[in-house]
Amino acid sequence: xxxxxxxxxxxxxxxxxxxxxxxxxxxxxxxxxxxxxxxxxxxxxxxxxxxxxxxxxxxxxxxxxxxxxxxxxxxxxxxxxxxxxxxxxxxxxxxxxxxxxxxxxxxxxxxxxxxxxxxxxxxxxxxxxxxxxxxxxxxxxxxxxxxxxxxxxxxxxxxxxxxxxxxxxxxxxxxxxxxxxxxxxxxxxxxxxxxxxxxxxxxxxxxxxxxxxxxxxxxxxxxxxxxxxxxxxxxxxxxxxxxxxxxxxxxxxxxxxxxxxxxxxxxxxxxxxxxxxxxxxxxxxxxxxxxxxxxxxxxxxxxxxxxxxxxxxxxxxxxxxxxxxxxxxxxxxxxxxxxxxxxxxxxxxxxxxxxxxxxxxxxxxxxxxxxxxxxxxxxxxxxxxxxxxxxxxxxxxxxxxxxxxxxxxxxxxxxxxxxxxxxxxxxxxxxxxxxxxxxxxxxxxxxxxxxxxxxxxxxxxxxxxxxxxxxx
Amino acid sequence: xxxxxxxxxxxxxxxxxxxxxxxxxxxxxxxxxxxxxxxxxxxxxxxxxxxxxxxxxxxxxxxxxxxxxxxxxxxxxxxxxxxxxxxxxxxxxxxxxxxxxxxxxxxxxxxxxxxxxxxxxxxxxxxxxxxxxxxxxxxxxxxxxxxxxxxxxxxxxxxxxxxxxxxxxxxxxxxxxxxxxxxxxxxxxxxxxxxxxxxxxxxxxxxxxxxxxxxxxxxxxxxxxxxxxxxxxxxxxxxxxxxxxxxxxxxxxxxxxxxxxxxxxxxxxxxxxxxxxxxxxxxxxxxxxxxxxxxxxxx
Ligand SMILES: Cc1cc2nc3c(=O)[nH]c(=O)nc-3n(C[C@H](O)[C@H](O)[C@H](O)COP(=O)(O)OP(=O)(O)OC[C@H]3O[C@@H](n4cnc5c(N)ncnc54)[C@H](O)[C@@H]3O)c2cc1C
Ligand SMILES: Cc1cc2nc3c(=O)[nH]c(=O)nc-3n(C[C@H](O)[C@H](O)[C@H](O)COP(=O)(O)OP(=O)(O)OC[C@H]3O[C@@H](n4cnc5c(N)ncnc54)[C@H](O)[C@@H]3O)c2cc1C
Ligand code: SF4
Ligand code: SF4
Ligand code: FES
Numbered sequence: 001x002x003x004x005x006x007x008x009x010x011x012x013x014x015x016x017x018x019x020x021x022x023x024x025x026x027x028x029x030x031x032x033x034x035x036x037x038x039x040x041x042x043x044x045x046x047x048x049x050x051x052x053x054x055x056x057x058x059x060x061x062x063x064x065x066x067x068x069x070x071x072x073x074x075x076x077x078x079x080x081x082x083x084x085x086x087x088x089x090x091x092x093x094x095x096x097x098x099x100x101x102x103x104x105x106x107x108x109x110x111x112x113x114x115x116x117x118x119x120x121x122x123x124x125x126x127x128x129x130x131x132x133x134x135x136x137x138x139x140x141x142x143x144x145x146x147x148x149x150x151x152x153x154x155x156x157x158x159x160x161x162x163x164x165x166x167x168x169x170x171x172x173x174x175x176x177x178x179x180x181x182x183x184x185x186x187x188x189x190x191x192x193x194x195x196x197x198x199x200x201x202x203x204x205x206x207x208x209x210x211x212x213x214x215x216x217x218x219x220x221x222x223x224x225x226x227x228x229x230x231x232x233x234x235x236x237x238x239x240x241x242x243x244x245x246x247x248x249x250x251x252x253x254x255x256x257x258x259x260x261x262x263x264x265x266x267x268x269x270x271x272x273x274x275x276x277x278x279x280x281x282x283x284x285x286x287x288x289x290x291x292x293x294x295x296x297x298x299x300x301x302x303x304x305x306x307x308x309x310x311x312x313x314x315x316x317x318x319x320x321x322x323x324x325x326x327x328x329x330x331x332x333x334x335x336x337x338x339x340x341x342x343x344x345x346x347x348x349x350x351x352x353x354x355x356x357x358x359x360x361x362x363x364x365x366x367x368x369x370x371x372x373x374x375x376x377x378x379x380x381x382x383x384x385x386x387x388x389x390x391x392x393x394x395x396x397x398x399x400x401x402x403x404x405x406x407x408x409x410x411x412x413x414x415x416x417x418x419x420x421x422x423x424x425x426x427x428x429x430x431x432x433x434x435x436x437x438x439x440x441x442x443x444x445x446x447x448x449x450x451x452x453x454x455x456x457x458x459x460x461x462x463x464x465x466x467x468x469x470x471x472x
Numbered sequence: 473x474x475x476x477x478x479x480x481x482x483x484x485x486x487x488x489x490x491x492x493x494x495x496x497x498x499x500x501x502x503x504x505x506x507x508x509x510x511x512x513x514x515x516x517x518x519x520x521x522x523x524x525x526x527x528x529x530x531x532x533x534x535x536x537x538x539x540x541x542x543x544x545x546x547x548x549x550x551x552x553x554x555x556x557x558x559x560x561x562x563x564x565x566x567x568x569x570x571x572x573x574x575x576x577x578x579x580x581x582x583x584x585x586x587x588x589x590x591x592x593x594x595x596x597x598x599x600x601x602x603x604x605x606x607x608x609x610x611x612x613x614x615x616x617x618x619x620x621x622x623x624x625x626x627x628x629x630x631x632x633x634x635x636x637x638x639x640x641x642x643x644x645x646x647x648x649x650x651x652x653x654x655x656x657x658x659x660x661x662x663x664x665x666x667x668x669x670x671x672x673x674x675x676x677x678x679x680x681x682x683x684x685x686x687x688x689x690x691x692x693x694x695x696x697x698x699x700x701x702x703x704x705x706x707x708x709x710x711x712x713x714x715x716x717x718x719x720x721x722x723x724x725x726x727x728x729x730x731x732x733x734x735x736x737x738x739x740x741x742x743x744x745x746x747x748x749x750x751x752x753x754x755x756x757x758x759x760x761x762x763x764x765x766x767x768x769x770x771x
Pocket of ligand 4: 050051052053054057058059060069070111112113114121123
């Protein structure tokens, strides 16, 4: 295929990677508006022209949902932005979301050949550009609906995994109903990831696009309580079920003082702010307490979101306490850099040992211990070892724990014969099938905490498997 | 039923949680019948729902007092204590709540213990009512004590009487029934009925603790229903966590009922006071709004 790019490869290599505009750190610390403003049309065209149009585009192997990256970049160069976003949508029905939150640097962009000697193509930013262009210019057209099939499929959970599976099955003509426990759909995209990274109008819009495929979303419905899997497959007549209830239940550390007033799980802290809009209290009724000094424990995306939210709620000092070093942080690199720029104080190689409370049972400090890195562990990361006698106390009034999550037990405990691991995750085969016929599972529920794009990959795979199962 | 779900009944449809009936039981306590067909068909004694009255509202837990699966409705009894409950108590038949989700929590494990005591304090009596009925239906002899600050705050007296072998009402001020606290009445009840095997207590935390301490001294175990702060009700936020026998439990998925012996009440009392100051701001704002609205009306 001959692409639209007139530049010779050597010329392409001379173009520097294009960077998006951002709100300045001083400004954004005080608001919940989006930090990254994206790249404009000129920059997008320049960036797209850096792509070498590889015969064997390895970048695609790095994308868990196998977006035709070369293909959509070429459409961008032809200024066919709608064509580009529709090309992305063939593989990924949430382009505006993935362009914002996907950890590109460890997926597609990590494999891009440009990255070997130069900097990889900004695939995520281009994806976002295409989606934003379509949205800003109102160019979305409802897709033609396929011929309806008889069978009803139930999707449990409206996070990225459930939404993706729903979209793929709807494209195949199935009658799809998504059941969601909360009052609004989106999963972590709604209650976890803050608006300054993923504005809610974009989330709402992309969910509406899934709806426009004919998908029905029923909120306020806790599967396992409101109806069990057996009831859904029995009297409700769903022929197959995809479980995508995520890994929502927070771990606590088991250190003294964790029940003091002012200790939050990141989920509670972030749900209050994002789902319930506590940052607009008292206009919205749900409150959140924030001290002048706030400590957030953890090094993943959740911890970054919590600590940056604390700054925006007005904390004077926001500390991020992580037991390994910066290189080992699992968070997206962009978020780590943004947090640093905003003035988050990183306390690395440090672990909390105790939360201290005052006479009213309110948090007044956190006792920590220094760590040093030992031999690599099973994950290949060097294992942190406590340094004896290195304890010290940091005065804080709020502590947020972001040390990981496991699946909630509601479905597992109400579905006989559903095999689970000792971690509480649902066990699936390569095809996302569980131990129960007709019941499939994926996303964080099967993986423990993972990423948006891996959750979506599972949803896509499950849709293929469900289609095969229903045709058999 | 099947037709409704896969025919376009999605969350854009507003009148789902319509108020079908409202009765004022006491100056600050109202009883509602609300359309919630999915909850109604699955409700068991001990379950609760989480409701959000409007777009800017908080999510709050309320016990399902009764359900009518045929009409597709549930009964809630609400005491106006703060912003959300006051706003709810001001709602009228024909208005709708934006969200009702459930039934949540584990149903009460209903067994035949022989003889049991049910102790309700304040609006806790409403939460206790379905449990007392279920225990009676399972063959238990149920002795009930309901306590309130004053006569007009006594709720469900008649209903409770119907499912109980004996009913004692206590008021703090002596305006009705026996003067004093529920614990005084419980002490006599346990003396007179040594066969009482289990005590079920629902009410303010301090009351439940006092009841449990008293029963424990007589070697009788107490089951309490813990009113924690909640957001999601599915085990996602951890805001409802309580310490039971030194272990962290989530009231929404592991409870809300627990054996009182292991409950760390001090901790829970402190945690439930977390937002006192903000609750006041919210409440005042609400009162202002109501006042303003009234002003408008007057003009
Ligand atoms: C704060 C935070 C920030 C993150 N940032 C990033 C990021 O930048 N990039 C990235 O790739 N990943 C990120 N992640 C991880 C990513 O969000 C998850 O891996 C992903 O959302 C998992 O998708 P899912 O669809 O499996 O589950 P979820 O998104 O967790 O959705 C599950 C849904 O199921 C619902 N549910 C649960 N139980 C029931 C039930 N019984 N009945 C009905 N519904 C139920 C839940 O309410 C929820 O809406 C982040 C995670 C968090 C917590
Ligand atoms: C499982 C369960 C069942 C309940 N059943 C009933 C019931 O049947 N009828 C009834 O009137 N009340 C019930 N409650 C209590 C009810 O949820 C609270 O009164 C309500 O949340 C207070 O909200 P507010 O905005 O009106 O008051 P706020 O101003 O928020 O608070 C007033 C008081 O209520 C307590 N409170 C605040 N938020 C919560 C919360 N989310 N959960 C519990 N307590 C809170 C505070 O400690 C404070 O002392 C139940 C609580 C639980 C956990
Ligand atoms: S979805 Fe993620 S991995 Fe796939 S192309 Fe987009 S940014 Fe890369
Ligand atoms: S690997 Fe990089 S340069 Fe090659 S096609 Fe993919 S994005 Fe373009
Ligand atoms: S209410 Fe959130 S975990 Fe129980």
